[in-house]
Amino acid sequence: NAGVTQTPKFRVLKTGQSMTLLCAQDMNHEYMYWYRQDPGMGLRLIHYSVGEGTTAKGEVPDGYNVSRLKKQNFLLGLESAAPSQTSVYFCASSQTETKNIQYFGAGTRLSVL
């Protein structure tokens, strides 16, 4: 079972470059989330989606955009990367009925130089 798959696993960007992180889940979950995790800190919610075609801001949304065109995919975009966005990014999904039980991907390690 694939679960939640994130691509790429690693990426290095220069300041000002753009990129898109892809998250795919094969569990038919309604809810999907993007988090970032910085050294020594817990996860912080960037954006989330409660269903296809809908997105909402989380705790730290600035500098990021998201799209949920298909139920199984949730994309996180950085239009103009900044060094402050160097982090590990995790995608997660959950069923509507058990929102607190989230399934996470393996993460994307992003460095912005």
Add this chain to the structure above:
Amino acid sequence: LAKTTQPISMDSYEGQEVNITCSHNNIATNDYITWYQQFPSQGPRFIIQGYKTKVTNEVASLFIPADRKSSTLSLPRVSLSDTAVYYCLVGVFNTGFQKLVFGTGTRLLVSP
């Protein structure tokens, strides 16, 4: 979302029972208590969830007193592979809720 407080780190030895306590004094009536485990370079993994009293699964037990202002995750007979960060979450995530906070967790180190 109810604020949670848990120890920053704990040390144990293989074969011992480990109890990690989380305080959540402002827990609301509809809040569930959920614990996650995170290994280095991996995403968090759901361990256990409960509302009141005791819940047990193949991995851990969760003890919740009657007032629900705290909870204790119990890991029986830990092994080296249980070395990880453990997060306590309290709350119900709904469409209007924007701050699902994992906190910094408890770093458990299991030694031989």
